[in-house]
Amino acid sequence: MKADPPWRYRWREPAAGLLFVLPMLVLFVVFRFVPALGAVGMSLTDYKISGDWEFVGADNYQRLMDDPVFHASLRATLVYAAVYVPLTVVLSLATALMLNAMVRTVGLFRGALFLPYVTSFVLAGVIWLWVYQLDGLLNGLLAKVDVGPVDFLGDTALVLPSLAVVSAWKGFGYSMLILVAGLKAIPTEYLEAARMDGAGPWQRLRSIVLPLLRPALFFVLVVETIGAFQVFDTIYVMTGGGPTRASYTLVYGLFDQGFRFFDFGYAATMGVVLFLIVLAFSLVQRFVLDREET
Template identity: 75%
Template sequence: MRQRLRDPMTGLLFVLPMLVLFVIFRFVPTLGAAGMSLTDYKVSGEWSFVGVDNYARLLDDPLFLASLRTTLLYVAVYVPLTMLVSLGTALMLNAAIHAKGLFRGMLFLPYVTSFVLAGVIWRWIYEFDGLLNGLLAKVDLGPVGFLEQSSLVLPALAVVSVWKGFGYSMLILLAGLKSIPGSYLEAARVDGANAWQRFRRITLPLLRPALFFVLIIETIGAFQTFDTIYVMTGGGPARASYTLIYGLYEQGFKFFDFGYAATLGMVLFAVVLIVSLIQRRLLDRGTS
């Protein structure tokens, strides 16, 4: 018995530091937020138990329903776009012969920059007298109010987030591509399969675990996007970029209604969990 327990206990000791950090900084705050959502917690520390009143308040709050719709729309724009960009750049890097390290570093560089700095730079690019409208004016297509029009603000913000964050997913997919045995592709090439057939029948199925991981983390990241919205639009124009996470920030740190803010956080947690489970089920069905 001692011999059989030695290896599991050794593994547990290695993961114990991260497990302790996870419990302290993730699990315990989640339980605290769940409990706070059942109270009317004030900034002074005073609170009283209100049960599910905060959740009932959500159903009668038109701003909550609008922010939920905006969040889902933003996710629907951002996630496919970042998946396409990440996969495309990973395929190009995998096929590149020269200067792979240089291109990998250049493409990864935006990921390690500050969200605030990226927001400030892109806000200047999107302005009426900014770089993008200057280029559009040369072909008589500008100026365009990318951050001033409700129909354009979410795609504009999604482009910024994709530029900022696709580097990490690109590296994950590139590692997945490197793990595919070259003999499979070579055998398909000998059998007469063209590039699209090799990608569809060999590369894509073998890359599915990496794609699923990237899909999950990018979806969670999209639901939690805050910095870009805070710096570039502040939830505007006319609350067109007012997402759930921005509403949570306002309720908690502008109106100091921490109980209601915690309720928004729990709803966001539930939405992310449901979407992730749906993605897992659809991907498993595609695998079978």
Template identity: 75%
Template sequence: MRQRLRDPITGLLFVLPMLVLFLIFRIFPTLGAAGMSLTDWKISGEWSFVGADNYARLLDDPNFLASLRVTLVYVAVYVPLVVLAALGTALLLNAVVFMRGLFRGMLFLPYVTSFVLAGVVWKWIYEYNGLLNGLLAKADVAPVKFLEESSLVLPALALVSAWKGFGYSMLILLAGLKSIPGSYLEAARVDGANAWQRFRRIVLPLLRPALFFVLVIETITAFQTFDTIYVMTGGGPAKASYTLIYGIYDQGFKFFDFGYAATLGIVLFALVLVVSLIQRRLLDRGER
């Protein structure tokens, strides 16, 4: 019995420091936020129990309903964009033989830059007299107000976030591509399968675990996007980029309504969980 328990106990000791940090900085704050959402918590530390009043307040809050719609639209635009960019660049890097490390570093470079710095640079690019409109003017195209049009602001912000964040997912997918045995692809090539058939029948099924990880990570990232929006639009124009996470910031750090801010955070947590489970179910169905 002692010999049988030695390996699990040894493994537990190795992961214990990270497990303790995870409990302190992830689980306990989440439980604390769930409890705070049932209270009217003031900045002074005084609080009173209000039960489900904060959740009932959500249904009558037009800002919440609008921010929920904006968040879902942003996620629907950002996630396919960043996953396709990561998958495309991973496939290209997997095929490159010459100077592969240099190309990998160049494509990963935006990921290590600051969100604030990226937002400032891209805000200048998107401005009415900025770089992008300057290029459009040379092509005799009228200037476009990318950050001042309600219909354009979310795609513009999603493009910036995708440019900034696709490098991490690219490396995950590239590692997944490297794990696929070359003999599978060579056998398919000998059997006459073209590039699309090899990708669809061999690469994509074997890449599904890495793809699921990327989808979940990027979905969570999309729901939590704040820095870019704060720097570039401040939730405007006319709250066209006012997301749930921005609403949490306003309620908590502008109006100091911590109970209601915690309620929005719990709703955001539940929304991310549901979307992740749906993604998992869809990918599991594709494996059958």
């Protein structure tokens, strides 16, 4: 019977792996974990820009619950997420299926579809400001069918869906690549067997592709949900939270409290509550969509 190797040999591979991830682990702890704990502590204080602070306990959280601006920003964020997340996931899935079915020039189309993702939010915002203007491209097209002009960014009912379209156009490329990788991992034998059994494209998509793609879809859904709740750049460039705070989201309110009013304790409170909301949504998605597959 072969004797077990000494403990120093048993720990050699785990120790080597830890050394490889140690630099990133240190960066994560220093720049993510420690600031997150600091934000929780700051949310319990009245922190001044001078560095002076006073412990106030849960007063900031009570103030937040009674703040009508916070309630309005939460509603705006939920409406934006309700439009942005399904739109981005459907668009990413549709383009991933298209690319997966292509044989030639797939690299060209993949690069073209991914290009908006690497474009800066400022540049994307400037481009879409021109598209949405009353005399811009979209209203010019609508005028040809005797519709409009439509004030996409000035109408309180249209501003959030319009911003969600911009963000979906800007960000779907990343999710598309994740889903393309998931589609490539599906064994072709399954699809061939289903085709030989007489299953049509819709049946193969519903019964084989989507179930096997569910882990990738779950990842995309969680990532896009987090991105929806953290939206800031597009709104800052295109609307500034308007009109009449119709696009005033949680992160925009956090930005105002921290860097406009210098109320750092209250801003930290908003950040902590935002984290808890995103965590709750992620756990619900985990329970509903990916119970045992991940």
